[in-house]
Amino acid sequence: MQTIIRSVSKEVIIELESPFVVIGECINPTGHKKLREALLRNEYDYIRQLAINQVESGADILDINVGVPGLDEVAFLPEVVELVASVVDVPICIDSANPEALAAGLSVAPGKALVNSTNGEEAMLEAVLPIVKEYGAAVIGLTMDDDGIPNDPERRVAVAGKILERAAKLGIPAENVVIDPLVMAVGADSSAGVITLRSIEMIRREFGVNISLGASNVSFGLPERPIINQAFLALAIGAGATCAITNPMKLTATIRAIDLLLGRDPFAGRYISHYRSMQQKLG
Amino acid sequence: MQTIIRSVSKEVIIELESPFVVIGECINPTGHKKLREALLRNEYDYIRQLAINQVESGADILDINVGVPGLDEVAFLPEVVELVASVVDVPICIDSANPEALAAGLSVAPGKALVNSTNGEEAMLEAVLPIVKEYGAAVIGLTMDDDGIPNDPERRVAVAGKILERAAKLGIPAENVVIDPLVMAVGADSSAGVITLRSIEMIRREFGVNISLGASNVSFGLPERPIINQAFLALAIGAGATCAITNPMKLTATIRAIDLLLGRDPFAGRYISHYRSMQQKLG
Numbered sequence: 024m025q026t027i028i029r030s031v032s033k034e035v036i037i038e039l040e041s042p043f044v045v046i047g048e049c050i051n052p053t054g055h056k057k058l059r060e061a062l063l064r065n066e067y068d069y070i071r072q073l074a075i076n077q078v079e080s081g082a083d084i085l086d087i088n089v090g091v092p093g094l095d096e097v098a099f100l101p102e103v104v105e106l107v108a109s110v111v112d113v114p115i116c117i118d119s120a121n122p123e124a125l126a127a128g129l130s131v132a133p134g135k136a137l138v139n140s141t142n143g144e145e146a147m148l149e150a151v152l153p154i155v156k157e158y159g160a161a162v163i164g165l166t167m168d169d170d171g172i173p174n175d176p177e178r179r180v181a182v183a184g185k186i187l188e189r190a191a192k193l194g195i196p197a198e199n200v201v202i203d204p205l206v207m208a209v210g211a212d213s214s215a216g217v218i219t220l221r222s223i224e225m226i227r228r229e230f231g232v233n234i235s236l237g238a239s240n241v242s243f244g245l246p247e248r249p250i251i252n253q254a255f256l257a258l259a260i261g262a263g264a265t266c267a268i269t270n271p272m273k274l275t276a277t278i279r280a281i282d283l284l285l286g287r288d289p290f291a292g293r294y295i296s297h298y299r300s301m302q303q304k305l306g
Numbered sequence: 307m308q309t310i311i312r313s314v315s316k317e318v319i320i321e322l323e324s325p326f327v328v329i330g331e332c333i334n335p336t337g338h339k340k341l342r343e344a345l346l347r348n349e350y351d352y353i354r355q356l357a358i359n360q361v362e363s364g365a366d367i368l369d370i371n372v373g374v375p376g377l378d379e380v381a382f383l384p385e386v387v388e389l390v391a392s393v394v395d396v397p398i399c400i401d402s403a404n405p406e407a408l409a410a411g412l413s414v415a416p417g418k419a420l421v422n423s424t425n426g427e428e429a430m431l432e433a434v435l436p437i438v439k440e441y442g443a444a445v446i447g448l449t450m451d452d453d454g455i456p457n458d459p460e461r462r463v464a465v466a467g468k469i470l471e472r473a474a475k476l477g478i479p480a481e482n483v484v485i486d487p488l489v490m491a492v493g494a495d496s497s498a499g500v501i502t503l504r505s506i507e508m509i510r511r512e513f514g515v516n517i518s519l520g521a522s523n524v525s526f527g528l529p530e531r532p533i534i535n536q537a538f539l540a541l542a543i544g545a546g547a548t549c550a551i552t553n554p555m556k557l558t559a560t561i562r563a564i565d566l567l568l569g570r571d572p573f574a575g576r577y578i579s580h581y582r583s584m585q586q587k588l589g
Binding site: 209210213214216217220241245246247250251253254255256257258260261262276277280281283284285286288289290291294295298 | 492493496497499500503524528529530533534536537538539540541543544545559560563564566567568569571572573574577578581
């Protein structure tokens with residue numbers, strides 16, 4: 024199944040047969056003080072630079088989140104979307120917990136955007152899906168609902184099914200819904216990795232949809248986090264994940280290696296060209 | 307299926323449900339000039355140190371290879387086996403292309419050793435399997451035969467089947483045969499990774515036996531080899547590999563992370579204790 028996301032000039036295809044899609048996570052003020060201050064002071068140069076750096080480091084899509092207390096997301100999100108679209112030509116992933124801000128962002132996003140995110144909560148489904156439909160966007164659906172995050176793969180699959188069904192009722196086809204089966208910290212619960220990996224396999228088998236994940240939460244609280252994040256990405260991609268919201272500066276090299284090992288990079292072309300462009304950036 | 311390897315005091319169980327087993331590869335003079343010279347000059351301190359370092363870095367079993375041109379392997383292999391067994395208490399993997407040297411090594415190896423290796427070639431099967439049987443050892447079987455290394459998973463599975471069948475005829479049970487489905491360099495053939503990963507899955511499904519791999523060959527000729535090796539290990543373990551002949555100093559951290567993510571490390575105990583012991587080694 025192909026999920027297609029577009030900017031004015033670029034089309035990104037998320038599917039099992041193609042290289043893994045990297046959604047750059049860095050334009051998000053949560054835990055990112057410098058960006059928070061830049062947003063509050065309208066200092067756009069730093070945001071532009073974050074956009075350019077991520078694309079140069081291999082981001083296929085850029086996530087944009089401007090959720091800072093004291094800042095009017097509805098007014099500000101479209102501004103930053105336009106700013107980012109003026110310096111890079113990759114598709115955009117509009118990221119907000121506020122449905123009104125999502126709509127405002129989508130209204131200016133060029134092409135076909137991705138929405139981050141809905142989940143299986145009634146209020147979220149009712150608020151977010153009509154906006155996704157109205158703008159012809161695609162949406163990430165997190166496998167949690169009004170009862171929280173299920174602790175077993177079966178119920179995560181059930182939540183995914185509910186999101187897909189509700190989307191279908193509004194005329195949003197399954198290819199425009201990317202399921203994120205969520206991963207908790209393995210440091211807090213050592214079955215967290217297995218639950219997510221099984222969920223990926225089961226959702227993929229049951230619905231055939233694309234699977235996204237946040238790839239750094241898994242290592243929270245443990246030492247040497249990059250080692251865990253890299254291993255998790257490989258296991259998750261091996262299990263059927265097709266895109267991730269992640270830091271391209273940190274994980275693109277690993278992702279290129281995984282694509283190569285999975286036969287998705289003829290003659291190692293993408294792996295080597297990523298290596299060369301990183302060498303140039305350093306040199 | 308459990309493959310059990312033993313020293314005098316330690317038992318190592320290779321199986322899907324347990325942590326991945328690390329077979330330390332560093333006592334092997336191929337491409338290791340310092341060791342080659344130490345072997346030729348009978349400088350045993352360096353070999354002792356290699357053994358100790360690997361075990362401290364997480365090796366569960368130590369591979370011992372003394373194949374240097376001009377050195378009498380049949381006389382020398384048992385000497386080094388005894389040397390290693392005198393400083394560390396992990397089981398041994400006797401590594402030689404010379405069946406006579408294998409027998410000599412096995413005759414002094416404490417407990418139940420692993421033999422590296424046989425393959426599907428007639429001459430190898432006839433020479434190596436009777437020795438494995440005689441000493442009650444386990445053996446690694448490489449999926450290549452008189453026609454070379456098959457370029458598709460189906461024929462690698464067939465070679466594995468042949469090795470298992472020939473072993474069974476001599477009374478060597480399947481649990482004492484660990485299959486290595488071989489991995490070629492992805493830089494030379496970008497389908498090499500997929501062929502090996504499919505072979506792992508198919509051999510596991512067809513015969514249920516344990517799977518070993520050499521984990522660094524895959525990145526030969528490419529830049530940033532550790533990134534590829536780490537990703538390959540995760541993909542291979544996710545596919546069903548249960549042990550690897552590898553450098554514990556370089557890859558144990560990744561292996562501990564993978565075990566943790568696959569739910570084989572309750573409370574992240576092994577992951578954290580490896581991290582701590584590496585910190586101590588550094589500090």
